[in-house]
Amino acid sequence: MLLALFGLVAQATDAATFANFSAARHNRFLADGSLNPDFWLDHSLLTGVAVSRAVLVTPQHYITATHTATIDPTFVAADGTRHTYTASSSTVLQTILQNDFTKDDGTFLPAGSLHFSDLKLVRLSAPISPSDGITPMAVLGGGYYDMLGRSMILQGQGSQFGSDTIDFTQTEELNTGAISESLIYRWDHPLGGGGPDELTLVGGDSGEGAFIEIGGQYVLTGTNMGIGTDDATGFKYSFNTFIMPHLDEIETTIAADGYSLTVVAVPEPSLLLSAFFIMSTLWVGRRTKRFRWHEPTMR
DSSP states (O other): OOOOOOOEEOOOOSSOEESSOOHHHHBSBOTTSSBOTTOSSOGGGOTTBOSSSOEEEETTEEEEETTSOOOOOEEEOTTSOEEEOOEEEEEEEEEEOSSOEEOTTSOEEOTTOEEEEEEEEEEESSOOOGGGOOOOOEEEEOOSTTSTTOEEEEEEGGGEEEEEEOOEEEEEEOTTSOEEEEEEEEOOTTTSOSOTTBEEOOTTOTTOEEEEEETTEEEEEEEEEEEEEETTTOOEEEEEEOSGGGHHHHHHHHHTTTOOOOEEEOOOOOHHHHHHHHHHHHHHHHHTTTOOOOOOOOO
16 A cells, blocks of 8 residues: 555535436435335345445445444335344454554554554344345455456445446555545545546545446445645545455454455456556555645535
8 A cells, every 4th residue: 555645635515526416316215214215226235335425245244434423224125114223332454554654743654564444344243134125245255456447336425326437455554543445435526537426525425335337246345534636736535444454353343243254356367457556556546645645524
């Protein structure tokens, strides 16, 4: 991971911003709470994604952001039936630094040291019954640079779903003191290239899930964490936690309840795509030497 931080100014607003928002396409639910038949994603593959700020990874555990409140999540079966479950406890996952890291206040943190992250594992008071029709989501297993250039499905507040392309990865320090590995993507609209489903995160989107599609399923990559603007260019960026570095810790925790994760590996890229990843990596290395990231804030 790269250690230098971008020069971004945090901002917060009230609703997710889409390049070309369509309620018929981007809203998971209709106004009456029923499933939207024109939604662009497959409802049957999202039963493990709560209405708000929870992604189920076992019948008794969900993932969310540390800096958001623990909730009793509501999940929706493929037939539209809603089920709400009670949360009983939570565990803040830890980041193991892969490289030396210097915090904004100048504090030096050595590689290999442990720090609280912005990912939280929440345990439900009882397992979800298979008869409820709620299926846990698979989680991603893959390296940082495996993610560059990949399209990510993003959930915003109000169960609105869009997408964006991952531009780079880096270690990020939050004003809560959390340190997390991040997947970061630029708001390309109106620059072009973002597509009609592109969105940029805003205040209130924290803790919602992020996914990539692999083999006909939506696979969890992490949760929404922050937003910011590049001082030098004015470009807007959104960033998410990256779940992959935490898989071993999650596996150890859920094993106490007799569960294990369903982990899906990132597909091997083609030779052309591999070349793109290499060039992207080189671009990221140059880019991070020119800017520094200021603390994002999200509600």
